[in-house]
Amino acid sequence: MPSLGHVKDNPQEEKRRVITKMNKKIMATFAILIIALSIAGVAYAHWSGQLDITGTVKMGELIFGFTTCGSCGDGKMVDGRIVTPEPKDIGSITCELLEPETSVHLPTPKTVYKKLNITITKGYPEYVAWCNFTLDNGGSIPLDVVMYCVPADPVDTLTWRWEGYTVVGFIDTNANGVRDAEEPAVINIWFEPIFFGQIDPCQSMNSRIYIHIKEPAEMCHTYKFEISITAYQWNWEYIPP
Amino acid sequence: MHVNKKLIALPLLIAIVLSIAGFAYARWTDKIYINGTVVMCGFSLGFDYQETPSAVEKYWNVSQWVPGEADGKDVGSVNARYDVLYTDPHTGKPGYKKMIVEINNAYPCYAAFVTFKINNTGQLAADITGYTVTDHTGVLTFTENTGTGWWEGRDADGDLVLTVRVVNRAFPLQLDACQSEKMEIDIHVEQLAEECHTYYFDVAILYEQYDP
Numbered sequence: 001m002p003s004l005g006h007v008k009d010n011p012q013e014e015k016r017r018v019i020t021k022m023n024k025k026i027m028a029t030f031a032i033l034i035i036a037l038s039i040a041g042v043a044y045a046h047w048s049g050q051l052d053i054t055g056t057v058k059m060g061e062l063i064f065g066f067t068t069c070g071s072c073g074d075g076k077m078v079d080g081r082i083v084t085p086e087p088k089d090i091g092s093i094t095c096e097l098l099e100p101e102t103s104v105h106l107p108t109p110k111t112v113y114k115k116l117n118i119t120i121t122k123g124y125p126e127y128v129a130w131c132n133f134t135l136d137n138g139g140s141i142p143l144d145v146v147m148y149c150v151p152a153d154p155v156d157t158l159t160w161r162w163e164g165y166t167v168v169g170f171i172d173t174n175a176n177g178v179r180d181a182e183e184p185a186v187i188n189i190w191f192e193p194i195f196f197g198q199i200d201p202c203q204s205m206n207s208r209i210y211i212h213i214k215e216p217a218e219m220c221h222t223y224k225f226e227i228s229i230t231a232y233q234w235n236w237e238y239i240p241p
Numbered sequence: 242m243h244v245n246k247k248l249i250a251l252p253l254l255i256a257i258v259l260s261i262a263g264f265a266y267a268r269w270t271d272k273i274y275i276n277g278t279v280v281m282c283g284f285s286l287g288f289d290y291q292e293t294p295s296a297v298e299k300y301w302n303v304s305q306w307v308p309g310e311a312d313g314k315d316v317g318s319v320n321a322r323y324d325v326l327y328t329d330p331h332t333g334k335p336g337y338k339k340m341i342v343e344i345n346n347a348y349p350c351y352a353a354f355v356t357f358k359i360n361n362t363g364q365l366a367a368d369i370t371g372y373t374v375t376d377h378t379g380v381l382t383f384t385e386n387t388g389t390g391w392w393e394g395r396d397a398d399g400d401l402v403l404t405v406r407v408v409n410r411a412f413p414l415q416l417d418a419c420q421s422e423k424m425e426i427d428i429h430v431e432q433l434a435e436e437c438h439t440y441y442f443d444v445a446i447l448y449e450q451y452d453p
Contacts, residue, residue: 051446
């Protein structure tokens with residue numbers, strides 16, 4: 001093992017001194033290098049580590065729709081009361097479900113329909129018809145039915161506005177957007193019950209829509225209406241700042 | 242008999258040379274030694290081996306986070322567990338290097354709070370200097386909101402989707418050997434999170450030796 005140290009002088013001392021002097025310079029260079037590296041080493045090699053947390057957030061889905069429509073019926077409005085059956089079998093009503101959507105999250109997939117299409121044929125003044133339907137939660141989180149809306153603009157010839165819980169279709173002759181006294185109702189629509197509130201996943205609520213054709217309705221016309229029902233996720237009121 | 246003087250002188254010369262050399266080699270010497278051994282200490286932090294993480298759901302009610310989900314519903318779910326078991330070779334103490342948090346059927350405003358415990362299973366005090374939040378899939382880009390203390394994860398459209406934070410007294414936090422500290426990670430699903438999506442986040446809790 002090489003070693004370094006002091007030895008007693010001998011005859012070759014001078015030569016050794018020269019060699020030793022050179023060695024000292026070389027060693028000093030190494031020493032400085034080692035010191036520099038050690039300083040750098042402290043900076044780079046100080047111990048550190050990390051703990052890991054991995055997270056996965058799988059989102060659910062909100063699907064609102066209809067699953068059934070049917071049990072339609074009709075009658076005639078007499079003195080503010082619905083008389084059934086229709087005194088003469090004239091008018092008729094049918095309904096169909098359109099635009100299916102199926103959840104991909106539920107263990108048993110559930111298909112709901114985004115549109116309920118109702119067709120009345122051979123309608124006449126004071127004809128009343130209805131259909132039963134269900135509002136369904138086809139998604140994986142609860143929903144809250146919060147709003148029923150009609151278009152702001154006229155649908156073909158009729159303007160639709162809410163009067164209480166009744167949707168009233170009328171001809172807005174002065175185009176002021178409201179039903180004035182001289183603008184009688186042509187069609188009234190209402191729900192029994194008009195449902196507001198929560199529906200849990202896989203659950204549904206029953207409702208019925210009534211369509212009452214009033215006296216001002218004209219012959220051979222086709223009237224159209226559109227009502228949208230809006231649902232939010234049930235916790236929409238609990239939004240943190 | 243003629244004896245060559247040179248032959249007589251030769252052994253003598255050899256003897257003299259050897260004696261000189263012998264003096265040089267046989268000079269009494271001795272050495273003493275210092276032997277050193279440096280056993281480095283162990284440096285390790287881990288999630289607690291015995292106490293499993295506890296996850297709770299909360300929702301915002303008026304002005305505070307309240308346990309459970311709105312209106313008492315049971316919609317989303319959260320699960321947390323530890324993974325990657327290790328044993329510190331110096332202390333023999335076990336721990337986990339990873340915690341996995343899984344949230345299912347989440348929705349906007351869903352919030353999960355997971356409490357976990359970190360142990361110093363090594364022999365050297367450690368400074369927990371902070372944490373970072375990333376998404377290894379690259380779908381979300383997390384940046385720290387220094388005002389709120391939440392790390393905000395935004396998608397490619399810049400929509401705020403997920404916020405994450407680790408709650409503690411304050412960072413840096415010094416943890417001596419054998420000491421432990423409870424912390425909490427909060428995950429909040431934001432309003433613009435999309436249905437049927439899966440989002441990921443990765444939190445790295447950073448620590449270093451206490452005297453860097």
